[in-house]
Amino acid sequence: MLRILHQIFRTGIVTEPLPQGAEKEIALVGARLEEAIRRRFRRSLTIRQVDAGSCNGCELEIHAMNNPIYNCERFGMHFTASPRFADMLLVTGPLTINMERTLLRTYNATPPPKLVVAVGDCGFNGGIFGESYASLGGIGKIIPVDAYIHGCPPTPADLLNGILKLIGG
Amino acid sequence: MNGLGRALFAAISTDTNKDIDQYPADAAAYRIPRGQFREAAKRMKMAGARLVAEWATDETPFGRGFGIYACYEKDSEYLIVKTHAPLEDPTFPSITKKFVPAYRFERQMKSLMGVIPLDHPDQRPWIKHEDWPQDAWPLRKSFDPAKPLQRISGKYEWIRAEGEGVYEIPVGPVHAGIIEPGHFRFQAVGEDIINLEERLGYVHKGIEKRFEGMSWEEGVRLATRVSGDTTVAHALTYCRALEAMSGSNPPKRALWLRAVMLERERIANHLGDIGAICNDAAFSFLLYQFSRLKEMLLRTNYKFFGHRFMMDTIIPGGTAVDISQDGTEEMLREMDWLKKEFNRLVVIYDENPSLEDRVRDTGILTPEKARDLCVVGFTARASGLNIDCRIKNPFPPYDRIIPKVPVLKSGDVHARVWVRIEEIRESIRLIRDLLNTLPPGPIKSNLPQPPPDRAGFAVVEGWRGEIVYWLQSGPNGEINRCMIRDPSSVNWLALEQAIHGNIVPDFPLINKSFNQSYSGHDL
Ligand code: SF4
Numbered sequence: 053m054l055r056i057l058h059q060i061f062r063t064g065i066v067t068e069p070l071p072q073g074a075e076k077e078i079a080l081v082g083a084r085l086e087e088a089i090r091r092r093f094r095r096s097l098t099i100r101q102v103d104a105g106s107c108n109g110c111e112l113e114i115h116a117m118n119n120p121i122y123n124c125e126r127f128g129m130h131f132t133a134s135p136r137f138a139d140m141l142l143v144t145g146p147l148t149i150n151m152e153r154t155l156l157r158t159y160n161a162t163p164p165p166k167l168v169v170a171v172g173d174c175g176f177n178g179g180i181f182g183e184s185y186a187s188l189g190g191i192g193k194i195i196p197v198d199a200y201i202h203g204c205p206p207t208p209a210d211l212l213n214g215i216l217k218l219i220g221g
Numbered sequence: 222m223n224g225l226g227r228a229l230f231a232a233i234s235t236d237t238n239k240d241i242d243q244y245p246a247d248a249a250a251y252r253i254p255r256g257q258f259r260e261a262a263k264r265m266k267m268a269g270a271r272l273v274a275e276w277a278t279d280e281t282p283f284g285r286g287f288g289i290y291a292c293y294e295k296d297s298e299y300l301i302v303k304t305h306a307p308l309e310d311p312t313f314p315s316i317t318k319k320f321v322p323a324y325r326f327e328r329q330m331k332s333l334m335g336v337i338p339l340d341h342p343d344q345r346p347w348i349k350h351e352d353w354p355q356d357a358w359p360l361r362k363s364f365d366p367a368k369p370l371q372r373i374s375g376k377y378e379w380i381r382a383e384g385e386g387v388y389e390i391p392v393g394p395v396h397a398g399i400i401e402p403g404h405f406r407f408q409a410v411g412e413d414i415i416n417l418e419e420r421l422g423y424v425h426k427g428i429e430k431r432f433e434g435m436s437w438e439e440g441v442r443l444a445t446r447v448s449g450d451t452t453v454a455h456a457l458t459y460c461r462a463l464e465a466m467s468g469s470n471p472p473k474r475a476l477w478l479r480a481v482m483l484e485r486e487r488i489a490n491h492l493g494d495i496g497a498i499c500n501d502a503a504f505s506f507l508l509y510q511f512s513r514l515k516e517m518l519l520r521t522n523y524k525f526f527g528h529r530f531m532m533d534t535i536i537p538g539g540t541a542v543d544i545s546q547d548g549t550e551e552m553l554r555e556m557d558w559l560k561k562e563f564n565r566l567v568v569i570y571d572e573n574p575s576l577e578d579r580v581r582d583t584g585i586l587t588p589e590k591a592r593d594l595c596v597v598g599f600t601a602r603a604s605g606l607n608i609d610c611r612i613k614n615p616f617p618p619y620d621r622i623i624p625k626v627p628v629l630k631s632g633d634v635h636a637r638v639w640v641r642i643e644e645i646r647e648s649i650r651l652i653r654d655l656l657n658t659l660p661p662g663p664i665k666s667n668l669p670q671p672p673p674d675r676a677g678f679a680v681v682e683g684w685r686g687e688i689v690y691w692l693q694s695g696p697n698g699e700i701n702r703c704m705i706r707d708p709s710s711v712n713w714l715a716l717e718q719a720i721h722g723n724i725v726p727d728f729p730l731i732n733k734s735f736n737q738s739y740s741g742h743d744l
Pocket residue numbers: 105106107108109110144145146171172173174175179180203204205206446449
C-alpha cells in the first residue's frame with residue numbers, strides 16, 4: 053500500500069493542460085465546450101463507441117483519450133457500455149457488410165437526439181480498404197453523420213478537437 | 222534436407238517434388254499428389270510438427286486449378302506441403318482430424334475460395350456470414366471484388382447445450398468496452414461456464430483480395446493496416462516475404478531500425494495490455510500508470526518516426542525513416558527511464574494479494590492443449606511451449622543479439638502477464654543494444670520486381686506471436702495471392718479452451734489476457 057501511495061505522489065498530476073499542438077484552438081473550443089455541455093448535455097456527454105470494421109488503430113487512439121495524459125473525462129465526456137444511454141456514437145470504419153446490420157441496430161437503439169461522429173480515413177470513405185464486396189466504404193453510407201474526424205488514425209488530440217468542435221458549435 | 226523433409230519423403234517418396242519457385246530456400250515447399258495430403262499431415266504429426274497455416278490459391282492464371290497448401294514447423298524448420306485440385310473438382314482431404322487449427326483454416330478456405338475439405342466435421346461457413354450467397358467465393362479469380370455482394374436470408378446454427386439449469390448468454394458483436402466486434406455465446410450453469418463458442422468475421426474487410434489489385438509497393442500500406450496494434454510486425458513480414466522472392470537485401474542500418482521499431486511496438490502493446498488486465502481485475506491504479514508509460518513511448522515514436530504507431534515506416538527494401546544521433550541518444554535515455562519506472566510498477570503488481578487472487582489459476586491453457594491447438598506467441602510461452610521465431614528463425618540483427626524469453630508452465634492469466642513483463646525487460650535490453658550498435662549507411666536498397674510464378678514466405682515474431690505471410694506472383698509478376706496468418710488465427714481457439722470451468726465474471730479478464738486481434742483474424 054505504501055508503495056502505491058509513493059507511486060501516486062511521485063507521479064503527481066500528468067494531465068496536460070491541453071493536448072499538444074492544438075493549444076489555442078482547443079482553449080477556444082474548450083471554453084465553448086464547457087458551456088455547450090452544460091447547456092446541451094447537462095454537464096455530461098455520453099459516448100458509445102462502435103467499431104464497424106476498423107483495423108483497431110482508431111480504437112487505440114480512442115482509448116488513449118482516456119489515459120491520464122489526455123483525460124477526456126475532465127471535459128465531461130465519458131464512454132458508456134450501452135447505446136441506450138448515449139448522446140453520441142463514435143464510429144470507426146470501414147463499414148463492413150458483416151457489421152452493417154449491427155451498426156444500424158445500434159443506431160436505432162440510441163435515443164434521439166443523437167450525434168454521429170465517423171472516425172478515421174476509413175470511417176470517411178473506407179480508406180485503404182475502399183469499397184468492395186466486403187466493405188461498403190464510409191459510415192455515412194447507412195447512417196447520417198454529423199462530423200468526420202480524419203487521420204489514419206486521428207491522434208487523441210485530433211479526436212478531442214473534432215468532438216469539441218462539433219459540440220461547441 | 223532436414224527432419225520434416227525427410228519424414229515427408231519417407232512416406233511419399235516417389236511422388237514428392239521440391240518446388241524450386243519458392244523463396245527463401247530454407248522454407249522448402251514440396252508438391253505431392255492430392256490423395257496423399259492427409260497422409261502427409263499424419264507424417265508431420267508423427268514427426269512432432271506444428272501446423273502453422275493452411276490456405277488455398279486460385280492458380281487458374283497458370284492453368285493449374287486450385288492450389289492447396291499446408292505449412293508445418295518443427296525446431297526452426299518450416300516446410301510447405303502443396304497439392305492441386307482441378308477446377309471441376311475443387312476438393313481435398315481434410316486434415317482437421319490430425320491438426321485442430323485446420324478446423325478453422327479449412328472452413329475459411331471453403332467459405333472464401335470454395336474448395337471443399339472432405340470429411341471435415343463442421344460444414345458451417347467461417348467469416349462468410351449467413352447472408353452471403355453460398356457461391357460467393359471472393360478469393361476466386363472469377364469473382365469481381367468491386368461488385369456489391371447480393372444478400373440472402375440465412376441462419377447460423379449454434380452449438381447447443383441442454384439440461385436442467387443450462388442457460389445461454391449471447392455477447393456482442395458490439396461489446397461493452399472500446400474493443401473490436403465479435404460474438405461470444407456462453408452456455409452456463411449458475412456462474413460456471415460449460416461452453417463458449419466464438420463467432421468472428423464481423424470486421425472482414427476483404428484484405429487478402431484487395432492485395433490482388435495492388436502493386437507490391439502499395440501492398441505494404443495495406444499490410445501495415447491488417448491489425449492496427451501490430452503495424453510494424455505486419456509490414457515487416459510482408460516486406461521480408463517480398464524481399465525473399467525478389468532477391469533484395471535491405472542495408473544493415475535498415476535492418477537495425479526495423480528491429481528497434483518491432484521491439485518498441487512489443488513494449489507499447491505489452492504495457493497497455495498489462496494495465497488493462499489489472500483494470501479488469503478491478504485495480505485501475507495500474508491501468509493509469511501503465512498507460513502513462515505507453516503514451517510516452519507513442520510520443521517518442523511520433524517524434525522520431527513521424528507516427529505514433531510507426532505506420533508506413535517500413536517499406537520494401539528498407540525503411541522510410543532514419544534516426545539522428547540526437548534521436549538515438551534520447552531514445553537510449555528513454556529506455557533507462559522506462560526501465561526504472563516499469564520495475565517499480567511490477568513490484569506493485571507482484572505484491573498485491575487481491576490482484577493475485579484474480580489472476581492466478583484463472584483461464585488455464587494447459588501445455589497439452591496449447592500443443593494440440595498449435596498456439597503461438599506469449600500465449601504459447603505461458604503454457605510451456607518454447608517458441609519464438611526471433612530465436613528459432615532469426616533474421617539479422619536477431620542472429621546477433623539473441624533474445625532471452627521466459628517460458629512458464631502454469632498457462633493462467635498470471636503466466637501470460639508475467640511472460641509479457643519479462644519480454645518488456647528483454648525488449649528494453651535489445652533496443653539499447655541495437656541503438657548502441659546502429660550501423661551507418663543508407664536505409665533503403667533497390668527492390669527488383671519479382672519474376673512471374675514465384676512464392677515468398679516469411680515469419681516474424683510480432684508482440685502477439687508468429688506472423689506468417691506467403692506471397693505469390695502471377696504470370697506478369699503481379700500479386701496473385703497474399704496469404705496472411707495473424708497469431709490470432711490460431712490463438713482464438715485457445716480462448717474457447719481456457720474458459721472451461723471458469724465463471725462468467727472472469728471472462729473479460731481471461732479474454733484480455735489473450736487480447737487477440739479481430740481484424741487480423743477476420744482480414
Ligand atoms: S483510419 Fe487507419 S487506423 Fe483507422 S481503421 Fe482505418 S486504417 Fe485503421
